[in-house]
Amino acid sequence: MEEQVNRLVEKTWTKFQSTPPNQRILIAISGIPGSGKTTLASTITTRLNALSSTLHGKTTTLPIACYIPMDGYHLTRAQLSAMPDPETAHARRGAAFTFDPVSLLSLVTLLRAPLNPTTPTFFAPSFDHAIKDPVENDIPVPPTSRILVFEGNFLSLGKGEWKEITQLMDELWFVEVEEEVAGRRLVPRHVKAGIAADEESAWKRVRENDLVNGREIVQGRVDVTEVVVSREDERWRPKD
Template identity: 60%
Template sequence: MEDQVQRLVDKAWTRFQAVPPDQRLMIAISGIPGSGKTTLSQTVTNALNQKHQSQHPGSKPVAAFCPMDGYHLTREQLSAMPDPVNAHARRGAEFTFDGHAFLALVKALRARSTIYAPSFDHAVKDPKENDIPLRAHHRIVVFEGNYVCLNKEPWREAAGLMDERWFVEVDFAVARSRLVKRHVKAGIAADEIEAGKRADENDLVNGREIVDNKVDIDEVVYSREDAGWKHE
């Protein structure tokens, strides 16, 4: 993992040097559930900030991490759908996200003003509005999520506004093993049997759509079951 990440960090940093002062470098990192895209996104963001600090000691962070989880539809919105039982069961599928709101964020971030993005509160299982500050000094924004590179509107338009589009590839069996552990640990499933059922009937179904319907990708990162990819 280290060699892959270092190369991507170096590439992003080199691209950033050519970005005009009034603009941002925007990177989208996608992959199926359990691929390790969150791990990669946070690692790249931290490495870019460390690189910036080494060259500009005492400066504010130059990079920010922005997951798309805050654009989950609320449980109330899912309950208002024509088939609420299916909507709740399929939470995490593309249709259970507010893609248009995500696109609006991406468009707004082309300006250097401070913007607040929503996060996802796992305690209440709903988005938390205006929880992630993306400030003017955050001139690199790393977006992460299942659908940030999906070849379907409005995600396609958002992906087209990115400077870099990266995709984390993983074996579905590896992703399933990670998802089972995660669902049990988070209390989403009571045991591994229930967690496996959720992975098979929802997460990996979504994963197939993500793999089969992605936009053109600039970089493919391979996630394996090693120490560098313990968690997503």
């Protein structure tokens, strides 16, 4: 796993060197729940910023890369409750229909535009796991951030606004993992987060929701630039 990460960092850094200063590189990392895409996205972002910290021999704290998770685009619990079948909506939270891809597409479109002296800092929403709802305008994306790493389950899905989002990206990376491995990662996470009361109910949610979503993600995937095979590695431990 570590070797794959190193190669992707090197590839992105090389691409960045030849990217005009008024343009950004947009990368979308997707995969089924439990694939490890969150860890990949945060690791790539951290290592790119470490490389850029001594750009041109000058130490800088300005982040050249920015990590933007899709979690902030979950529909709120109130929005799920307002759906025609609220019980199913809450039970299937995490499925494509429980997200707001229109708002995500709007942000990606703004960030895709060429940079200029008046480009402002844009903001993306985050997700508060304590209240189990998004937090608006919580992740700043300053004009100095020229490599944007987006991460989320459906960022390679070939339908509706999701497909439009894929078409605005420079690179699409997909993290591949076996369903059983993903399930073993998700079960303790669901229990710890209070999503499930115990391992038995967590496995029920994994099989009836997470892996169902995962099959939609795999079957509806567009062509991607990179497939990253998720393996256990002491130097790189997947968290998502």
